[in-house]
Amino acid sequence: MTTSLPPARTPGQYAVALVCLGNICRSPMADVVLQQRLGAAGLDDRVSVASCGTGDWHVGNPMDRRAAATLTTAGYDATRHRAQQLDASWFDRFDLLLEMDRSNLSDVRASTTEPDRAMLFRSFDPVDPGSEVPDPYYGGDNGFQEVLAMVERTTGALVAALTQHLTQGTERT
Incomplete structure (x- = not known):
């Protein structure tokens, strides 16, 4: 399965935002894994x-303790995360916004003039x-644990797509 990436805003660089509801479980787990x-x-x-999250309930807080413990047990550093909320600036700063569920995807697409830059995170899931x-x-x-398994698997395919996009001249500006 091949999922194409939207074009980079800056040649040779790419910016990815991971989006869920409160930014304390799914999107920060994906953020930590993807960065590593x-x-x-x-x-x-x-x-x-x-x-980031579409909601503001947890802004400034660390990730959920269970999400952090799951990441730590798996060898990731979950200590630096602080929850943020999606705002209009994210649509100009990021080439791709990956949402964790269809509700978040719908919210993001309704808020941007470039809905093709938003897609489900698991669009890249090979399984x-x-x-x-x-x-x-x-x-x-x-x-x-289940979320981490999905995130790790999907992140592997996403990194492969980003590698191809950036190193094989498939990015468009």
Whole structure:
């Protein structure tokens, strides 16, 4: 499966935003994993990543303790995250906005003049493309483990797509 990326706003660079509802579970988990994978791929100087929520309930707070514990156990650094809210500036700063579920996708697309820059995060999932990342907030620890497995798998494919986009001349300006 090949999902094409929207064109970069700045040649040779790419900016990815990860979006969920409150920015304390799914999108920060994806943010942490994606940043680590980009570093391992040698793309951290060419691809910037941030996460946000469509709601403002948790702005300034660290990620959910269960999300942080799941990441830490898996060897990721979950300490730097502070929740942010999506605002109009994100639409100009990011080449791609990846939403965790269809509700977030609908909200983001309705708020931008470039709806093609928004797509589901799992559009890149090699196992179940186009599915949603379920919100683990109201469930148990197993939900966070499941989200991490989806995020890791999808992030691997996303890094491959970004690598191809940036190194094989497929970016358009």
